[in-house]
Amino acid sequence: MTRLSHRPLVILGRLAVLAIILIGAELGVRYGMLSQLFFSSPSQIFEALLTQWSNGSFLQDAGITILETMLGLAAGSLLGMGIGLLLPQLRLLSSVFEPFLMVLNGIPVIVIAPLFILWLGLGVPSKIGISVYIVFFAMFIPVYTASLRLDTTLVDALRVMGASRSQIFWKVIVPSSLPSVYTGLKIGSGLALIGAVIGEFVASRAGLGHMILYASGTLDTPTLYLGILTLAIFAAALSLTIDALGPVLVHWRFSDEK
């Protein structure tokens, strides 16, 4: 936590770092100190944006990657949460499935990606599939572990009050999983984007991953940087959105009233 009195200084410092990088890159590339093959100046990147924008491919590429990421995050999170909550309720089933899930989780996503392309084709569905696959585990593992370590006193207390199984599920098990759901969302949001871009890298016809790969192949360095910057901005926006969900999902932890 930064101290309140330091805050303006910190913001000023951050702006200064940003300015130095931007101005340094601009001047360095313009006056030949940095090779144009390896680096691009902000003005070159902006030019690349204008080109990509005018032929319509920038919005299409960015839109596709954002769509894949959001759908992958939503579907993967719901699936991971649902199964993570339900599986511990079915002890036998959970003992049977646990090793399979753990092995599946251990396989690097990059080697799973070609399978999804094979099954779902070159388009958007295969990228969503890969995204769902890794987001699922990011959500499933914390929720499942938390459900297994549930505070049994709370369950006992509700049973004594005469609660039914479904009342215990909705009043204790689901709310007590919410901090883990939040953790899952935080990790999953980063992975959703990675999943989508990995899919685009393996085989695709559009998307930011495709744009970056194509730019790299044609030695179009400014477009390459444009792609990376767009991904960075989207990732930051996504992460800020998830952070804002914290006080909604785990409201009691954010109420610091003493």
Next chain:
Amino acid sequence: MLEFRNISFSFPGRRGPVEVLRDVSFTCAEDEIVAVIGPSGCGKSTLLSLAIGLRKPTAGEVLLDGRPVKGADRRLGMLFQQTTLLPWRSVLENIELGLEIRGELKAQRRKRALALMQQYGLAGFERKYPHALSGGMQKRAALAQTLAIEPTVLLLDEPFAALDAQTRVVIENDVVKICRAGKRTMVIVTHDIAEAISMADRVVVLSRRPATVKQIYQIPLSRKAANVADVPSMQEFTYFFKSIWDALDISVTGMSAAA
């Protein structure tokens, strides 16, 4: 009246069944406070979980007003050692929990919970979350949560063990008052001899595992005293303390031998 009749309980262990309770019998009348005391790990708490229907006795039965207790019974309320306040609910919502489970209407249960909060000195904390409350306040809130469903029998499982000494006496006193005022039956499990003597009308001493009833003491002090805090300074207190201590048969020679 709550009756434990010939209760035995064992659970399967690695090397055959582990016998916890053996033929335990005692009763607790209406308007009576019974303390169950025993060496740690003897199965005192198990006794309560059998009464409340969380576990089933291997043999024997728990009777309430002559009929066996089956599963959750709305006449029974239990105060646990650990907190039973749900951390994601405000204190008010926690106290409403039991009534909510029974399907009572929101307006009604809110009215009842607010009245209880007023009664137990929790006014002003309605919107707070449990973690914002002190240990003593949390216990009070848990007590209100248990009493909201108006049980006629109150079971307490070492509920005050985690509280500091002063808070503890205040809450013990409150619980005794609440119990006597409502003519409730109360069984408190504890490992604290002073607590047992100060609160209870009778003290049941259990033996080491497998636990049997070793001794039952009639204690007239709690009813005579105006306040739980007054009991330890009463004349007969030391006598009962010594008797129960001896009955518990706890070895204290280990340390002195080592020193």
